[in-house]
Amino acid sequence: MTKKLPDKTVERLSQYRRALLNYLASGKHHIFSHEIANLLHITAVQVRRDIMLIGYTGTLRQGYDVKELIDIIGKIIDSRDGQKVAVVGIGNLGRAIMGYFSGKRTKLNIVAAFDTNPEKVNKIYAGIPCYHNEMLKDIIKNEGISIAVISVPGEYAEKVAEDLILAGIKGIINFSPKPLNVPSHVYLQEFDIVTMLEKVAYFVKKA
Amino acid sequence: MTKKLPDKTVERLSQYRRALLNYLASGKHHIFSHEIANLLHITAVQVRRDIMLIGYTGTLRQGYDVKELIDIIGKIIDSRDGQKVAVVGIGNLGRAIMGYFSGKRTKLNIVAAFDTNPEKVNKIYAGIPCYHNEMLKDIIKNEGISIAVISVPGEYAEKVAEDLILAGIKGIINFSPKPLNVPSHVYLQEFDIVTMLEKVAYFVKKA
Numbered sequence: 424m425t426k427k428l429p430d431k432t433v434e435r436l437s438q439y440r441r442a443l444l445n446y447l448a449s450g451k452h453h454i455f456s457h458e459i460a461n462l463l464h465i466t467a468v469q470v471r472r473d474i475m476l477i478g479y480t481g482t483l484r485q486g487y488d489v490k491e492l493i494d495i496i497g498k499i500i501d502s503r504d505g506q507k508v509a510v511v512g513i514g515n516l517g518r519a520i521m522g523y524f525s526g527k528r529t530k531l532n533i534v535a536a537f538d539t540n541p542e543k544v545n546k547i548y549a550g551i552p553c554y555h556n557e558m559l560k561d562i563i564k565n566e567g568i569s570i571a572v573i574s575v576p577g578e579y580a581e582k583v584a585e586d587l588i589l590a591g592i593k594g595i596i597n598f599s600p601k602p603l604n605v606p607s608h609v610y611l612q613e614f615d616i617v618t619m620l621e622k623v624a625y626f627v628k629k630a
Numbered sequence: 631m632t633k634k635l636p637d638k639t640v641e642r643l644s645q646y647r648r649a650l651l652n653y654l655a656s657g658k659h660h661i662f663s664h665e666i667a668n669l670l671h672i673t674a675v676q677v678r679r680d681i682m683l684i685g686y687t688g689t690l691r692q693g694y695d696v697k698e699l700i701d702i703i704g705k706i707i708d709s710r711d712g713q714k715v716a717v718v719g720i721g722n723l724g725r726a727i728m729g730y731f732s733g734k735r736t737k738l739n740i741v742a743a744f745d746t747n748p749e750k751v752n753k754i755y756a757g758i759p760c761y762h763n764e765m766l767k768d769i770i771k772n773e774g775i776s777i778a779v780i781s782v783p784g785e786y787a788e789k790v791a792e793d794l795i796l797a798g799i800k801g802i803i804n805f806s807p808k809p810l811n812v813p814s815h816v817y818l819q820e821f822d823i824v825t826m827l828e829k830v831a832y833f834v835k836k837a
Binding site: 427428430433434437438441442462463464499500501502506508514515516518519520522523524529530531569570572593594595596600602604610612614615616617618619620621622623624625626627628 | 634635637640641644645648649669670671706707708709713715721722723725726727729730731736737738776777779800801802803807809811817819821822823824825826827828829830831832833834835
């Protein structure tokens, strides 16, 4: 499969796998599309369409084989050798992200954290060493890190992103409140808590 | 305006406002659609369509009046009297969210935090009092809180959501890794860091 799947399909495949791993842990080995749909609050048609798109089919009587489906999703969305991730900015958010991942079985490994605060540098957080930002380029190159999470305050985000891209980072998740500009060979995922909350607030307010 | 705008439009309006407030702070009073588009990395056509949808027009020569546009977006997406928000789960993520908001001028006020850890209960975080989860229903009703952020570990998310909905919460942002089921009168926004990272990883990996 050389052509890239749509963004939203990849998102759902990741969610299917997470739901299927839970389901498997509860001792069940087969699942129907409508059951996956229920777990994720989407339609069964959507589930069947996504799974057909990755070339898998279940049986009418038993549905999908859970283990097979987990494996196939892994082959599509994971990198064979895993990918290394760095987190820049070890405030509450940075630490939350590292905690989220620690102990999770995933092909994504957070292998380095960066901060400028001397009280944080050279410490270990959730099993991950924290280096000074000055080391960013060297560590990223030497470790072969391809993905970075930016969780620094807005005013530092642009500089950090520049350094990351110069060091060879290919994908960025920006948790800072400052939107970033990246060259087209870098995949950027923006995230902003204020916008998320304002959206919910809009749908909640009385008309 | 009684009909609700689409999800994505509301998201962009929130982002326009944030960008416009920055722009205004830099001393500029007029802006063209292509300039807003550049700030947010979208197309000028999209910007013009969204702004037309809320009934505002600029002038060919000067573009949009920044202050007017900020006001109009506010009238559309804000609630007149503001809305109150609670954060349940004061781990790293909960604290990051509270820190994000403190000092921001917004119609959304985080007025209460909840946790079960006795070391956190009755303390103040970023100016916000932390109560025991046992107080959740009373505080939410008495304070008139309409929106809640769930930042507890996955295994507690469902119970917390039930309690929140019983207490009258109308909108939930779920930061826990467990997808939630809510009745249709409650607006749910799911968020999952692992899926976000897996998506970036997919687009970054070599084909």
